[in-house]
Amino acid sequence: MIFNFPLSVLVEKAVEDKISSMLLNLDLGKKCIIFADDNVKKIIADRVADIVSEKFEVRMIKPESAEKNYIENLAKTVSHYDFSIAIGGGRTIDAAKYSSFLAGKPWIAFPTILSHDGVVSSRASIENNEMKISMQASGPTAIIADLETIKGAPYRFMASGCGDLISNISAVNDWRIASRAKKEKYSTLIAELSLLSAKACMEHVKEIRSKSYGGIEALLWGLVCSGFAMNLHGSSRPCSGSEHNFSHALEKLFHEKGLQPAVHGEQVALGTIISLYLQKEDWEQARRIMKKFGLPVTAKQLGISGEAAVKALAAAKDVRDRYTILNKYKLTEKASRKILGRLGII
Numbered sequence: 001m002i003f004n005f006p007l008s009v010l011v012e013k014a015v016e017d018k019i020s021s022m023l024l025n026l027d028l029g030k031k032c033i034i035f036a037d038d039n040v041k042k043i044i045a046d047r048v049a050d051i052v053s054e055k056f057e058v059r060m061i062k063p064e065s066a067e068k069n070y071i072e073n074l075a076k077t078v079s080h081y082d083f084s085i086a087i088g089g090g091r092t093i094d095a096a097k098y099s100s101f102l103a104g105k106p107w108i109a110f111p112t113i114l115s116h117d118g119v120v121s122s123r124a125s126i127e128n129n130e131m132k133i134s135m136q137a138s139g140p141t142a143i144i145a146d147l148e149t150i151k152g153a154p155y156r157f158m159a160s161g162c163g164d165l166i167s168n169i170s171a172v173n174d175w176r177i178a179s180r181a182k183k184e185k186y187s188t189l190i191a192e193l194s195l196l197s198a199k200a201c202m203e204h205v206k207e208i209r210s211k212s213y214g215g216i217e218a219l220l221w222g223l224v225c226s227g228f229a230m231n232l233h234g235s236s237r238p239c240s241g242s243e244h245n246f247s248h249a250l251e252k253l254f255h256e257k258g259l260q261p262a263v264h265g266e267q268v269a270l271g272t273i274i275s276l277y278l279q280k281e282d283w284e285q286a287r288r289i290m291k292k293f294g295l296p297v298t299a300k301q302l303g304i305s306g307e308a309a310v311k312a313l314a315a316a317k318d319v320r321d322r323y324t325i326l327n328k329y330k331l332t333e334k335a336s337r338k339i340l341g342r343l344g345i346i
């Protein structure tokens with residue numbers, strides 16, 4: 001049976017001792033498939049597989065690609081198992097999430113980095129002809145967070161996770177704007193859940209920057225609640241507005257030029273400053289917070305040219321069909337250049 005919310009969340013400094021009893025309690029079956037890449041295998045997945053194999057039949061696989069066709073094929077393998085565990089970052093989690101959904105099997109999220117809120121969401125980000133697409137899947141049946149492993153990853157990923165959470169503020173503003181324009185229904189409860197996630201992270205700057213266990217937990221629960229807000233709504237709307245449009249437009253631009261995009265949460269953080277400015281909200285406070293987290297607040301810090309930022313902002317409105325503040329401005333490249341200059345981004 002597939003549930004669209006986590007039945008169990010295991011958060012421990014070291015989870016090894018408790019995994020098997022959690023899995024037995026969940027009662028998902030005896031055959032388990034573990035997704036992990038080579039790096040994550042060495043860090044933790046091999047140890048986890050050893051422990052889990054004492055009570056379950058275990059097979060470990062390495063997702064080779066994020067392409068839709070590859071993952072659809074993978075679903076055939078997954079269908080021979082009772083449940084899967086995705087140990088790793090976004091790519092591994094998305095491959096496990098989408099293939100498990102296609103196979104009709106439950107999956108467990110075991111993130112080793114906390115870089116975005118897709119960890120627990122029911123949407124999977126995969127590739128189709130080398131372009132990123134978002135597909136409907138199911139949320140995880142359980143979440144396992146090994147705080148020591150997450151602490152061991154570079155801080156940049158945690159900062160990116162914070163950027164993705166703070167972006168919920170401009171996303172919710174956009175949702176209200178769309179609701180006022182009679183384009184969409186607004187849910188106060190889901191919006192507040194999304195805003196709470198942003199707040200949880202902003203109130204723990206010091207703890208998150210120092211990678212204390214408390215800071216990692218605050219970020220983890222923020223991402224869990226953010227993902228849950230999206231699952232409740234059935235789309236990314238509560239956590240993804242015009243700032244995500246800017247990020248998607250950047251990715252499209254990089255794709256056309258054969259360049260690697262920056263980290264998702266960093267792109268979104270820069271987009272949040274722009275969106276809040278356009279929404280006539282306190283963009284300066286957001287910029288101060290981004291700086292405190294060590295997130296980029298200029299195009300240069302993000303590792304992109306000023307012209308790329310200008311082009312992305314001008315193209316952001318039409319990058320997907322979602323009503324946002326951008327629909328009110330219809331920015332040209334000239335207007336975008338002026339705004340980005342005003343915000344100190346270029």
Ligand SMILES: [Zn+2]
Nearest residue numbers: 116117164268
């Ligand atoms: Zn995001």
